[in-house]
Amino acid sequence: MNICGQGSRFTSARRTFSLLPLVRYYTPRRAVLYAPGDDSKKLHKALSLNVDCVAMDCEDGVAVNRKDAARTTITKLLAKGPVSTQTPEWSVRINSVDSGLCADDISSIFSGSVVPPTVLLPKVDVSEHLVWFANKLSTHLKGKNSDKKINLIIYIESAKAILNLPAICRTAKELSASKPVEPVALVFGSDDLCASIGVTRSEDATEVMYARQKLVLVAKAFHLQAIDMVHINFKDLESLKKQCQLGASLGYTGKQIIHPSQVQIVQELFLPSEKQVIWAQGLVAAFQEHQAAGKGAFVYQGHMIDMPLLRQAQNILQMSAAAKSSGHDSTKY
Numbered sequence: 027m028n029i030c031g032q033g034s035r036f037t038s039a040r041r042t043f044s045l046l047p048l049v050r051y052y053t054p055r056r057a058v059l060y061a062p063g064d065d066s067k068k069l070h071k072a073l074s075l076n077v078d079c080v081a082m083d084c085e086d087g088v089a090v091n092r093k094d095a096a097r098t099t100i101t102k103l104l105a106k107g108p109v110s111t112q113t114p115e116w117s118v119r120i121n122s123v124d125s126g127l128c129a130d131d132i133s134s135i136f137s138g139s140v141v142p143p144t145v146l147l148p149k150v151d152v153s154e155h156l157v158w159f160a161n162k163l164s165t166h167l168k169g170k171n172s173d174k175k176i177n178l179i180i181y182i183e184s185a186k187a188i189l190n191l192p193a194i195c196r197t198a199k200e201l202s203a204s205k206p207v208e209p210v211a212l213v214f215g216s217d218d219l220c221a222s223i224g225v226t227r228s229e230d231a232t233e234v235m236y237a238r239q240k241l242v243l244v245a246k247a248f249h250l251q252a253i254d255m256v257h258i259n260f261k262d263l264e265s266l267k268k269q270c271q272l273g274a275s276l277g278y279t280g281k282q283i284i285h286p287s288q289v290q291i292v293q294e295l296f297l298p299s300e301k302q303v304i305w306a307q308g309l310v311a312a313f314q315e316h317q318a319a320g321k322g323a324f325v326y327q328g329h330m331i332d333m334p335l336l337r338q339a340q341n342i343l344q345m346s347a348a349a350k351s352s353g354h355d356s357t358k359y
């Protein structure tokens with residue numbers, strides 16, 4: 027079976043096509059589960075769950091007078107190392123550059139011999155926030171003898187950030203050439219965005235739709251993952267399902283969550299369904315046959331198919347293969 031068209035190459039009269047997707051490394055982040063950094067019990071529980079990524083929080087899920095407790099608890103956990111081979115990706119959400127707390131977070135969280143592989147930087151409103159953060163982290167990591175870059179996940183959660191989005195992404199990519207950070211994803215911080223534009227979150231989230239769509243578009247233009255908004259009504263799993271389906275249909279690759287009960291639904295709904303995979307496999311096979319016969323457009327299951335549809339099918343197969351691949355390590359797809 028030729029999943030993702032791996033290795034397949036065929037020639038038309040004018041061009042050589044490759045069904046081999048661009049080779050890149052991909053860490054699935056379908057569900058990103060927050061656990062308050064000062065709550066050891068929740069942290070341990072989160073890390074024991076079968077969830078793609080745990081966000082150990084120093085920011086808004088932690089009271090202002092508990093920031094030190096959060097830093098110490100997280101640092102101790104990091105020092106102990108993963109609890110099992112199935113441990114999710116460890117990430118830490120530090121406080122924003124503007125908060126005045128970020129420097130202390132960096133010195134504390136990155137002080138030990140074990141540092142988190144992924145850092146979440148909230149409230150990035152302007153490129154300068156990234157420059158400040160990258161310089162600070164770079165200085166702090168000097169002498170640690172690690173050439174491994176820290177994955178950087180950037181939060182977009184204000185009107186200003188939405189306006190500056192392409193510039194922020196460009197700066198992040200440029201910084202990765204000289205600083206120990208690699209931008210990997212954008213997070214849609216819908217709740218802070220609502221506060222920023224002066225609205226209250228509604229059930230169907232229409233008030234943030236423009237920003238939600240813009241974020242996906244820009245993330246994809248810069249080859250970044252797009253992680254969708256939290257669903258704060260965590261007891262309503264039916265509305266969570268609807269929001270997952272909508273987010274995935276907009277192009278989001280994952281979702282932030284706040285409670286263990288949300289893990290399974292989110293991780294399933296940010297995975298292509300079996301039906302989609304069968305459709306995509308059939309389409310890729312039919313595409314190959316028709317190309318070999320010199321036909322660029324053809325009919326498959328009653329629909330006209332040409333190159334853009336092939337790419338959509340490949341996306342489905344790539345995402346399915348990545349999420350099914352072993353563990354939570356980076357996987358080639």
Ligand SMILES: CC(=O)SCCNC(=O)CCNC(=O)[C@H](O)C(C)(C)COP(=O)(O)OP(=O)(O)OC[C@H]1O[C@@H](n2cnc3c(N)ncnc32)[C@H](O)[C@@H]1OP(=O)(O)O
Nearest residue numbers: 060061062067068069071072083086087217256284285286
């Ligand atoms: C807009 C933003 O910035 S979102 C990010 C910031 N917010 C957060 O981080 C909040 C994270 N979530 C939480 O703190 C909690 O889920 C709350 C406060 C919403 C509800 O907590 P609880 O009242 O304890 O929920 P509940 O009783 O249903 O919990 C059931 C079990 O799941 C555990 N649990 C609940 N939330 C979490 C979590 N986020 N991570 C790990 N475990 C959790 C509880 O400790 C409890 O464990 P137990 O059965 O072993 O005792």
Ligand SMILES: CC(=O)C(=O)O
Nearest residue numbers: 183215216217218256
């Ligand atoms: C998740 C988050 O930080 C927000 O929605 O503001």
Ligand SMILES: [Mg+2]
Nearest residue numbers: 086183215218
């Ligand atoms: Mg926020």
